[in-house]
Amino acid sequence: xxxxxxxxxxxxxxxESRGHTGQRRPVAIVGAGPVGLSAAIDLALxxxxxxxxxxxxxxSAGSRAICWAQRTLEIFDRLGVADRMMAKGVTWQRxxxxxxxxxxxxxDLLPEGGHRMPAFINLQQYYVEEYLVERALQFPELIELxxxxxxxxxxxxxxxxxxxxxxxxxxxxxxxxxxxxxxGANSSVRxxxxxxxxxxxxxERFLIADVRMDAAFPNERLFWFEPAxxxxxxxxxxxxxxxxxRLDFQLGPDADPALERQPDRVMPRVxxxxxxxxxxxxxxxxxxxxxCARLEHFVHGRVxxxxxxxxxxxxxxxxxxxxxxxxxxxxxxxxxxVVGGRASEALIGSYDEERGRAADENILxxxxxxxxxxxxxxxxxxxxxxxxxxxxxxxxxRALVNAGRLSRxxxxxxxxxQTEDADSGWAGPVPGAPAPDAPVTDADGQPSWxxxxxxxxxxxxxxxxxxxxxxxxxxxKASAVSVVAIASRALSRAAPDVLIDHAGIAHARYxxxxxxxxxxxxxxxxxxxxxxxxxxxxxxxxxxxxxxDQSIRSAA
Amino acid sequence: MTSRLDVSDGFLGRGDDVYEALIRxxxxxxxxxxxxxxxxxxxxxxxxxxDPGAVIEAIRLARETGPPSEKA
Numbered sequence: 001x002x003x004x005x006x007x008x009x010x011x012x013x014x015x016e017s018r019g020h021t022g023q024r025r026p027v028a029i030v031g032a033g034p035v036g037l038s039a040a041i042d043l044a045l046x047x048x049x050x051x052x053x054x055x056x057x058x059x060s061a062g063s064r065a066i067c068w069a070q071r072t073l074e075i076f077d078r079l080g081v082a083d084r085m086m087a088k089g090v091t092w093q094r095x096x097x098x099x100x101x102x103x104x105x106x107x108d109l110l111p112e113g114g115h116r117m118p119a120f121i122n123l124q125q126y127y128v129e130e131y132l133v134e135r136a137l138q139f140p141e142l143i144e145l146x147x148x149x150x151x152x153x154x155x156x157x158x159x160x161x162x163x164x165x166x167x168x169x170x171x172x173x174x175x176x177x178x179x180x181x182x183x184g185a186n187s188s189v190r191x192x193x194x195x196x197x198x199x200x201x202x203x204e205r206f207l208i209a210d211v212r213m214d215a216a217f218p219n220e221r222l223f224w225f226e227p228a229x230x231x232x233x234x235x236x237x238x239x240x241x242x243x244x245x246r247l248d249f250q251l252g253p254d255a256d257p258a259l260e261r262q263p264d265r266v267m268p269r270v271x272x273x274x275x276x277x278x279x280x281x282x283x284x285x286x287x288x289x290x291x292c293a294r295l296e297h298f299v300h301g302r303v304x305x306x307x308x309x310x311x312x313x314x315x316x317x318x319x320x321x322x323x324x325x326x327x328x329x330x331x332x333x334x335x336x337x338v339v340g341g342r343a344s345e346a347l348i349g350s351y352d353e354e355r356g357r358a359a360d361e362n363i364l365x366x367x368x369x370x371x372x373x374x375x376x377x378x379x380x381x382x383x384x385x386x387x388x389x390x391x392x393x394x395x396x397x398r399a400l401v402n403a404g405r406l407s408r409x410x411x412x413x414x415x416x417x418q419t420e421d422a423d424s425g426w427a428g429p430v431p432g433a434p435a436p437d438a439p440v441t442d443a444d445g446q447p448s449w450x451x452x453x454x455x456x457x458x459x460x461x462x463x464x465x466x467x468x469x470x471x472x473x474x475x476x477k478a479s480a481v482s483v484v485a486i487a488s489r490a491l492s493r494a495a496p497d498v499l500i501d502h503a504g505i506a507h508a509r510y511x512x513x514x515x516x517x518x519x520x521x522x523x524x525x526x527x528x529x530x531x532x533x534x535x536x537x538x539x540x541x542x543x544x545x546x547x548x549d550q551s552i553r554s555a556a
Numbered sequence: 557m558t559s560r561l562d563v564s565d566g567f568l569g570r571g572d573d574v575y576e577a578l579i580r581x582x583x584x585x586x587x588x589x590x591x592x593x594x595x596x597x598x599x600x601x602x603x604x605x606x607d608p609g610a611v612i613e614a615i616r617l618a619r620e621t622g623p624p625s626e627k628a
Contacts, residue, residue, distance in 0.1 A: 368572050371579070379582045379590040383575070389621045394563035399571040 003212075003283070004242065006058045007130055011148040014165075016172035025051045026339050028163060028176035030151045030189050032056075034065065034125065035307030035324040036182035037132035041079045042328055044142040045456060046336035051176070052136070052143065053165055055150035059133070062284040063124035063210050065321030066240055067221075069407040070110065071434055072325045073117040074524065078455045081135045082117070085128065089121030090239050095221035097403045101228055104391045105398045106220075109406060114505045115437045116449040120221075120406070122240045125321065154179070154192045160302045178335060179303045182324075185291075187309035193300060199293025200367055202314065203253035204374040207260055207287050211270050212244050213280035223403040225373075225388055229272035234373050236316075236404075237273070244283055247273060248315075250373060257287040290314035290370060292363045298327075299352045306331055311359035316369040319362040322407040327355050333456075333522035337547060347547030350417050358410035365405040372402035409434045412525060419519075419528035419541040427511030429526045435461070435518070438506035440486065440499040450506055453484050453499060455524040458546060460484065460538065463507065465514035467491055470498065472533040473517075481519075481542060521545055561613035 016022035027043060029036045032054035040050045068076070068085065076082040096106040109119035136143045152171070153164030160177045181189035190197060222237040224230070233250040240246060249269055251260055259265060266285050274280055294311035298304060307324030331351045337343035375381035390397030412418060413432030420431065429436055435454055442448040454461065458481040462473035465487060473485050486499040486506055501507055510518060519528040519541050528541035542548075567574055581597075582590045602611045 365572075368576060372575075377582070378587055379585070380579055383578060385623075387575075389623065390617075393617065393621050395565045396563055396567065396571070399565035399567055400575050402572060402575070405572070 004124070004126060006061075006126060007133075009057045009133065009145065009147045011057055011168065012146075013169040014146060014149065014167060014172060016165075016174055017167050017169045022172060022174035024160075025049070025174065025176040027051070027178045027180065027335065028053065028161075028174065029180045029182055030163075031181070031183035031307075031309070032129070032133070032145060032147075033060065033182060033184060033307070033324075034128050034132060034321060035328055036180065037129065037136055038075070038079060038325055038328040039180050039182060039306065039332055040136050040143045040145075041081075041132065041139070042332035043336060044136075044139040045079065046333060046340075047142070048332075048336045048339050049142045050144070050180075051174070052145045053149040053151055053163070054145070054147055057147035059126040059129040060124075061126075062286065063126065063240060063244065063246060065125045065128070065318075066122045066238060066246055067318035067321075067407075068121050068123060068128070068325075069318060069322045070115065070117045070119055071409040072322045072407075073121065074434075074437070074451055075325050075329045077117065077452070078329075078524070079132075079135065080138075081131050084131045085123055086117075086121060088127055088241050089123035090219050090241055091118045091121050092219040092221065092239070093119035094218075095223065095404070095406070097401060098222070098224045098227065099388050099391075100224075100226055102392075104225075104388065104401065114439050114503070114509075116451065117437065120318070122238050122246075124240055124244070127241070128321075151183070151188060154189050154303065156193070156301045156303065177302065177339065180331070180335075181303055181305045181309045182307050183309050185308040185312045187305070189303065190295065190305065190309055193303065195295055195300065197293045197295060199291060199312070199363065202290045202292075202370055202374065204370070205251040205253065205255040205257060205260070205287055205289055207247075207249040207251055207255075207266065207269065207285065208315075209247045209249070209266055209270055209285040210240070210244050210283040211247065211274070211280045212242070212283050213274060213278050214243055215245065215274055215278050215280075217245065221404075221406075225403070230269065234403075235273070251287070253374075255287070261285055261287045292367045292370075294356075294359045294363060297352050298355060298359075299348055304331060304335070304348065304351065306355075310355070311363065313362050313366040314370045315366070316373070316404040317362070317366045318404075318407045319366050323358060323362045326358060326409060327351075329523045330355050330358075334547065343547030350415070350547070353415050354410075354412045354417075357412070357415070361410050362407075369402050369404050417521070417527060417545045417547075419544055421529065422537070423531050426529070426531075428509060428529070429518075431526050431528050433526050435520050435524045435526055436509045438501065438509055439503060440506060441502050442499060443497050448499070450486070450499065451524060454520045456522055457482050458522060458527075458542060459520045461486065461510075461518040461520055462533075463487070463510070463512040463514060463516040464491070464498070469515060469533070476517075476533070476535060476538060480546075484520075519545065560607060560610045561617060562610075563617070 027050040029052045093110045150166045152166045155162040161179045224235045236248040238246040298310045306327040313319045334347045375384045387400045418431040437451040464470045517530045527545035
């Protein structure tokens with residue numbers, strides 16, 4: 001059994017710390033966790049250079065965020081890191097909920113096939129960070145990673161911010177047009193700007209322990225209410241790579257954190273779950289209370305908050321790490337357009353609007369789960385226990401059992417970038433929904449996935465049935481948008497660049513008919529959709545979704 | 557006799573909203589006040605069902621699914 005050896009990233013004295021004036025940067029990113037690193041990679045894919053400043057020189061201590069949801073994996077795939085994560089991670093899609101020693105019910109998070117990405121993988125945050133660093137190093141011209149560079153001052157400027165950075169060789173200052181604060185739940189940027197972080201504190205204490213053992217637990221999320229091995233409380237088990245298991249124990253509000261993290265207290269709790277005969281080693285443990293809180297706004301002048309610096313949730317539902325990566329997905333294409341002068345700064349306001357909605361949804365769901373797990377009054381406990389009593393007998397009872405509402409992408413419908421449907425009664429993803437994946441055959445006749453042809457740029461996904469429709473679709477290419485044509489069968493040799501939906505899954509998932517067009521945003525969300533090729537309507541939706549309409553109006 | 561009671565999930569995806577509303581309705585009440593609120597709510601919903609047979613089936617299910625000491 002080997003234990004994970006964290007990489008050490010080389011600190012190099014910055015030119016600025018030797019008295020040179022720092023070059024002004026388009027984007028500075030504070031924090032090289034999953035969110036900051038993903039932002040640097042996403043910006044690099046858009047051609048935008050960034051400087052990443054991190055106060056440490058290694059990856060996350062402890063496994064921390066471990067459950068990565070399908071939508072997040074699709075983003076990691078767009079960033080070029082999903083294959084490594086998939087190869088290492090533990091894939092799962094089934095959760096089982098027990099009360100005492102009996103299973104009440106189980107749920108399948110991805111009952112249908114035809115997706116490149118599974119419902120979830122479990123992978124320790126340190127691996128995620130290590131892989132993201134290696135990916136970032138593939139952009140030496142665009143990403144500069146500076147380790148042991150601690151941001152100790154933030155001074156907002158009219159068009160940017162000045163950062164004061166402390167290093168082993170002394171402090172320096174550097175200016176950036178934009179700052180992404182990805183410096184975590186205890187964000188120093190947030191504190192230095194004096195921004196209130198309001199929300200709900202939970203009194204309940206939880207023990208989280210990673211243990212290494214050769215055990216036969218399945219690749220499933222196992223949850224217990226009132227298990228025999230942990231009387232009166234709840235517990236959760238997740239399998240991670242390297243034979244490491246994550247155990248969460250509810251401890252009650254009166255538990256003493258300093259006492260409960262002692263190995264002689266932790267080991268018997270773990271022993272009660274794994275049994276007497278299974279040897280195990282304790283890898284990491286922590287005792288903590290939860291908080292659900294958020295900034296009122298995520299954009300403050302030219303400083304943009306993403307991930308835990310902007311919002312924190314309780315861990316039940318895996319909405320922290322996933323929410324942070326989905327922030328990046330939403331922000332970076334917008335920032336790239338603004339930095340590149342292709343959209344007005346107002347486009348960044350839509351990040352606040354869209355991810356603010358997502359943060360509210362994540363906070364609501366994770367707070368509800370925590371409340372269900374920790375009833376605070378006699379009446380609350382009666383309702384909770386009654387739901388558990390009914391669950392084995394009644395479907396509606398199972399629907400109310402809340403052992404975690406696992407991370408789902410937020411629907412951005414009705415918000416300012418999306419164009420409402422002109423036609424009603426349409427199956428498929430509504431404007432604001434993430435584009436669903438489907439297996440396709442590419443132009444070379446090779447099996448491929450639809451989502452690998454979308455994202456990065458605005459795209460028109462055109463469902464065509466003949467050469468005439470393909471010609472209509474090609475004519476749309478004149479706009480600043482890529483065109484992805486998809487057909488049920490191969491068209492003529494003169495039309496080589498068409499994806500084939502051989503199984504009909506894409507047509508079914510998109511409720512598509514010949515002539516259907518979806519406008520897909522760079523973050524693979526639907527901006528608008530049309531039953532027929534309508535160049536004017538498409539152009540209008542594109543201007544709206546890309547933030548170009550405002551800049552055009554202000555320029556006129 | 558076949559049961560007329562439908563115990564499938566009828567919350568239309570809003571079960572968590574309904575559950576939270578129930579819990580919030582009891583905030584700040586004493587145990588007796590909570591019990592009385594629950595009784596009024598049961599009567600309101602029993603009427604709303606518009607099916608006395610189903611209500612009687614529901615009462616039977618509630619009686620049978622409690623912890624062992626409460627079972628008939």
